[in-house]
Structures are given as structure tokens and as C-alpha cells.
Amino acid sequence: MKRRDIIEFEVGKMEFGGTSVSMLGNREIHMKGGLTGQKVKASVKKTRSGKADVKMLELLENSPMETVTPCKHFNACGGCSMLSVPYEKQLEIKEKQVMDLFLNQDIFGFQFQGIEGSPQERLYRNKMEYTFGDEVKDGPLTLGMHKKGRHIDIVTVDGCFLVDQDFIKVLTSTVEYFNEKDLPYYRGMSHKGYLRHLVVRKGVNTKELMVNIVTSSQVDFDMTEYKEMLLSLDTDAEMASILHTINDGLADAVQCDELRVLHGRDYINEELLGLKFTISPFSFFQTNTKGAEKLYTMAREFVGDHSDKVVFDLYSGTGTIGQVMAGAASKVYGIELIEEAVVAANNNAKLNGLTNCEFVAGDVGKTVKNFKVKPDLIIVDPPRPGVHKDAIRDIAGFGAKEIVYISCNPKTLVLDLVEFKNYGYEVEKVKCMDMFPNTPHVETVVKLKKI
Incomplete structure (x- = not known):
């Protein structure tokens, strides 16, 4: 076995953190991802004495454990590797x-x-950080999560099982709005472009919603119409905070060079075990x-x-x-x-x-x-x-x-x-x-x- 070889095997033991260890002949195969019992095709990244590190290329056969129907993004999005397994x-x-x-x-x-x-076990997240991009090169604007194993491709996760409909409404209306405006998304390699991230936070017990649109300073765009569009959405929670963060940092992370309050305040409230907390962006x-x-x-x-x-x-x-x-x-x-x-x-x-x-x-x-x-x-x-x-x-x-x-x-x-x-x-x-x-x-x- 050598680097770049293509191999097929059955996934063995799952270790904490989303990795797996399998045996192929007398060699120990280490891979990111994988559920016990899955049959996969993988590419060898590195070999050493009695061991090999591989990257999954294709799922050939599901594990017997996978008896739950996952969301439509399951094989593309890298967020929920165990969604197809019963919760117990x-x-x-x-x-x-x-x-x-x-x-x-x-x-x-x-x-x-x-x-x-x-x-x-579902709809439990109170915060999501989405990224602007495209799913295929030069394709239409997308907004969501990185594709599994990819640093660039973005899939719009409008069927995500981890968030409620308020998140989905903000996500889909935002990507539709900016698709019509034909604004460039920020490209990490060239550091050029405008649209970077969308961060949505929710006070679950207080029913307050925060929407934070994150851009570079490379385009002078008036966010008033976008704000009004968000305020027109029929959300369960109150739209308590709409923010515009300017971020010209080079890292692919949400940082703040300037914060503009478009609507409401720059925080939302939450309650936990009878205590009150303010949550900033x-x-x-x-x-x-x-x-x-x-x-x-x-x-x-x-x-x-x-x-x-x-x-x-x-x-x-x-x-x-x-x-x-x-x-x-x-x-x-x-x-x-x-x-x-x-x-x-x-x-x-x-x-x-x-x-x-x-x-x-x-x-x-x-x-x-x-x-x-x-x-x-x-x-x-x-x-x-x-x-x-x-x-x-x-x-x-x-x-x-x-x-x-x-x-x-x-x-x-x-x-x-x-x-x-x-x-x-x-x-x-x-x-x-x-x-x-x-x-x-x-x-x-x-x-x-x-x-």
C-alpha cells in the first residue's frame, strides 16, 4: 500500500471526535469520519509501519446502524455525521x-x-454561522455550510434538521435577496469580494432573534432594503437585532472591524435556569x-x-x-x-x-x-x-x-x-x-x- 492508492474496506471502530480505525489485512486504517459497518472507498494519504491515513472518497454501503432517514444535505454537508443513526x-x-x-x-x-x-435531538441550535460562496465554480450564489471534505464549495442548507424555521427563513430569504443584487462573495484565496458570512442567533426562552450580515468594505452597499426585507419575514421570534459587521480580516472567521446596528439593539436577551443573560454578536x-x-x-x-x-x-x-x-x-x-x-x-x-x-x-x-x-x-x-x-x-x-x-x-x-x-x-x-x-x-x- 502506498500514497494515492485507492482502497475499499469496512469501517471498524469509531473513536471520539469523528474518526475511525479499521483493519485491512495487517494494516491499521485511520480515517476522518465513518460509521462502524459502512463500506467505503478511500484514497491513501500517508503510510507508516503497519498504519495508513486515508480520506474517504465514496460511501459504497450504509452501516446496519443507519436506520433513520437524514436530511437532504446529509451526504454533502459535513455537519451531522451521525444523523442517520437512531438517537439512543x-x-x-x-x-x-x-x-x-x-x-x-x-x-x-x-x-x-x-x-x-x-x-x-433536532432543532436545538440557537446559533448558526453561514458562509457565502457557490456550490460549483461560477455557479449561482449559495449561503450555508462547507461541503464535506471541501474548503471552497458551499451548500445552502435550507433543509437542516438542527435549526428551526426562523433560521431557514432568514437563510433562504438572504441568499435569494443577494442573488438578485449580483454582489460578489468574498474569495479567501484572492481576498476580493463583498459577502462573507451570515450569523443568526436566537434567544430560545425569550423568543428574540439576531441577524448579523458580515461583509468586507470593498463595496459600498446600502443595507436598508435588506433590513426591511428581514423585518417583513413571518418569524416566530421577534427580530430584536439586525446588524452589519464589516470584516476585512484575511482569516475565514467572523471578526469585527466595524459594527453597524441596522435595527433594534446590538444584543439579544436569553434566560437560563431563572437567570438573565445578554448575548452580544x-x-x-x-x-x-x-x-x-x-x-x-x-x-x-x-x-x-x-x-x-x-x-x-x-x-x-x-x-x-x-x-x-x-x-x-x-x-x-x-x-x-x-x-x-x-x-x-x-x-x-x-x-x-x-x-x-x-x-x-x-x-x-x-x-x-x-x-x-x-x-x-x-x-x-x-x-x-x-x-x-x-x-x-x-x-x-x-x-x-x-x-x-x-x-x-x-x-x-x-x-x-x-x-x-x-x-x-x-x-x-x-x-x-x-x-x-x-x-x-x-x-x-x-x-x-x-x-
């Missing part, structure tokens, strides 16, 4: 994948409380609102009685978890790197009348060691790369009796748990929460106790 089976797969990661790091002896399913908020309520309730149960305790909320974002815990705590201190999120967290605390919350901006690994206060409880909710080793050392140095770790990436979670063990913390209990049905991702909550 998805939960089984994710639970086993997480437990395998724990066993591979020899983490034993804890109470495993299984996996909680999302309250909604660029602030982080869990994309599954009903799932987040379940996740934070789970974390609160893991924390248990924390009355009159000092709580550290590390990687605090907009302060959601810290504020959920603030009702019984004597004091909550939050640390977050992104200054805008810290401002939002402090504003949200004021909005909720919480006088015992204080959020500060800084890198957790550097800022936490400067705190003079000793915490009784530490909550850690890091980004996907996990917690830096130096930060683990400093966090453990406080000697808190309990640490609750909320992870969006169990691969880095288990590595961090090994590090915490070196500082005298053992895993007491673990529970998974499926925040992202039909995708390979899952959240995991862990309670650590000081030995």
Missing part, C-alpha cells in the same frame, strides 16, 4: 467512546452515572439552550451543598456557570481570557442582582496564582485544548477539597485528570451530557476530590 444508539456510542478514553489512561474506581440525552453562549440548562443543573448537583463557600469559576466565559452557583455561595470569582466576555459576565451579574460575583480578565495559568483568596470549590470549564500543565499545578496548589471539571473534549480531559492525580486529586464521579446530537461531540462532567 448515538448515546450508546458516545458513552462507550468516553469510557474507552478513561480506561486507556488507567482511570478507574469512580462512579459512572451514564449519559444524559439532549432535551431536543461575538460573545460565547452554549449553542444548545435547553441542553445547557441540563448541563448546568448536572454540574450544580455534582457541586452539592456549597452554601457559604468561596467558588472559583475558571475559564468563566460570560459567567454562566458561576452565576448558576452564586445563589448559595458566599463569593464567586471568575477568570476569563477574553475581556469582552468578562465585561458581559459582570454586566449579567448586575442584571441578575448578584453582588457576590466578580469576574476578572486574564490567562488562567497566570492570573489564578495571584489570587490571595483560598477557594473551597473550583469549577473548571476550559476550551478544547484543556488546561495547561502549569495552570493545573497552580489550581491544585490552592488545596480546594473539590474540583468540578466540565469538558467539551474528553480526549484532553483524561490527560488533565492524570495531571490532577499527580497533585493528589482522584476522580469521584463522571457523567456525560449530549449537547450536540447527531454530531461526534459530547460534554463530560467530572467531580474530583482531594485525597
Whole structure:
């Protein structure tokens, strides 16, 4: 077997994160994507001793697990790799994948409380970031998601199962409107063009909608008519915020050089477990609102009685978890790197009348060691790369009796748990929460106790 060879095989074991490992003869085949039992055709990208990395070219035969009819974009869009699998089976797969990661790091002896399913397995997303482009070269304007395995081609996902009809109406009306205007979309290779992204956010519990059209500054276009078109849509939620973001950055990401408010305000409101939060166009908020309520309730149960305790909320974002815990705590201190999120967290605390919350901006690994206060409880909710080793050392140095770790990436979670063990913390209990049905991702909550 050598590079660029075309091979056919049956997909074997699915690993966390959407990869698979199969056997072909005596060689281990690693591939992005794939469901156990599928038969696929793939191209060899790289070989090494006893192993090969391949890219799927064609699905030859479905897996016996695939008994659900997916959306019409399933084979083109790369968003929902498990949509064709019954939801209960998805939960089984994710639970086993997480437990395998724990066993591979020899983490034993804890109470495993299984996996909680999302309250909604479809229509659960409160945010979508769409990209302008075309599905085929020089074809009509499209607006949606990147095609599976492609960096350029965009498919208009007007039949997406993850969002409700408000998202679909905004998406389809926007692409129809700009198709008529014949404006060029922004091309990442040449950095020329105008239309870049469309970001839609929804307050699920407040019924407020935000639409943010993102363009370059290369065309002077009046968005008044577009705004009026959006306001004429028959949406379930109130059109509370229509924004125009100017972004001349070179990266294929939504950044802001200038923000123009076309209608309403530059934020929407949301409510979570009885608390109020303002969501700006660029602030982080869990994309599954009903799932987040379940996740934070789970974390609160893991924390248990924390009355009159000092709580550290590390990687605090907009302060959601810290504020959920603030009702019984004597004091909550939050640390977050992104200054805008810290401002939002402090504003949200004021909005909720919480006088015992204080959020500060800084890198957790550097800022936490400067705190003079000793915490009784530490909550850690890091980004996907996990917690830096130096930060683990400093966090453990406080000697808190309990640490609750909320992870969006169990691969880095288990590595961090090994590090915490070196500082005298053992895993007491673990529970998974499926925040992202039909995708390979899952959240995991862990309670650590000081030995």
C-alpha cells in the first residue's frame, strides 16, 4: 500500500471526535469520519509501519446502524455525521467512546452515572454561522455550510434538521435577496469580494432573534432594503437585532472591524435556569439552550451543598456557570481570557442582582496564582485544548477539597485528570451530557476530590 492508492474496506471502530480505525489485512486504517459497518472507498494519504491515513472518497454501503432517514444535505454537508443513526444508539456510542478514553489512561474506581440525552435531538441550535460562496465554480450564489471534505464549495442548507424555521427563513430569504443584487462573495484565496458570512442567533426562552450580515468594505452597499426585507419575514421570534459587521480580516472567521446596528439593539436577551443573560454578536453562549440548562443543573448537583463557600469559576466565559452557583455561595470569582466576555459576565451579574460575583480578565495559568483568596470549590470549564500543565499545578496548589471539571473534549480531559492525580486529586464521579446530537461531540462532567 502506498500514497494515492485507492482502497475499499469496512469501517471498524469509531473513536471520539469523528474518526475511525479499521483493519485491512495487517494494516491499521485511520480515517476522518465513518460509521462502524459502512463500506467505503478511500484514497491513501500517508503510510507508516503497519498504519495508513486515508480520506474517504465514496460511501459504497450504509452501516446496519443507519436506520433513520437524514436530511437532504446529509451526504454533502459535513455537519451531522451521525444523523442517520437512531438517537439512543448515538448515546450508546458516545458513552462507550468516553469510557474507552478513561480506561486507556488507567482511570478507574469512580462512579459512572451514564449519559444524559439532549432535551431536543433536532432543532436545538440557537446559533448558526453561514458562509457565502457557490456550490460549483461560477455557479449561482449559495449561503450555508462547507461541503464535506471541501474548503471552497458551499451548500445552502435550507433543509437542516438542527435549526428551526426562523433560521431557514432568514437563510433562504438572504441568499435569494443577494442573488438578485449580483454582489460578489468574498474569495479567501484572492481576498476580493463583498459577502462573507451570515450569523443568526436566537434567544430560545425569550423568543428574540439576531441577524448579523458580515461583509468586507470593498463595496459600498446600502443595507436598508435588506433590513426591511428581514423585518417583513413571518418569524416566530421577534427580530430584536439586525446588524452589519464589516470584516476585512484575511482569516475565514467572523471578526469585527466595524459594527453597524441596522435595527433594534446590538444584543439579544436569553434566560437560563431563572437567570438573565445578554448575548452580544461575538460573545460565547452554549449553542444548545435547553441542553445547557441540563448541563448546568448536572454540574450544580455534582457541586452539592456549597452554601457559604468561596467558588472559583475558571475559564468563566460570560459567567454562566458561576452565576448558576452564586445563589448559595458566599463569593464567586471568575477568570476569563477574553475581556469582552468578562465585561458581559459582570454586566449579567448586575442584571441578575448578584453582588457576590466578580469576574476578572486574564490567562488562567497566570492570573489564578495571584489570587490571595483560598477557594473551597473550583469549577473548571476550559476550551478544547484543556488546561495547561502549569495552570493545573497552580489550581491544585490552592488545596480546594473539590474540583468540578466540565469538558467539551474528553480526549484532553483524561490527560488533565492524570495531571490532577499527580497533585493528589482522584476522580469521584463522571457523567456525560449530549449537547450536540447527531454530531461526534459530547460534554463530560467530572467531580474530583482531594485525597
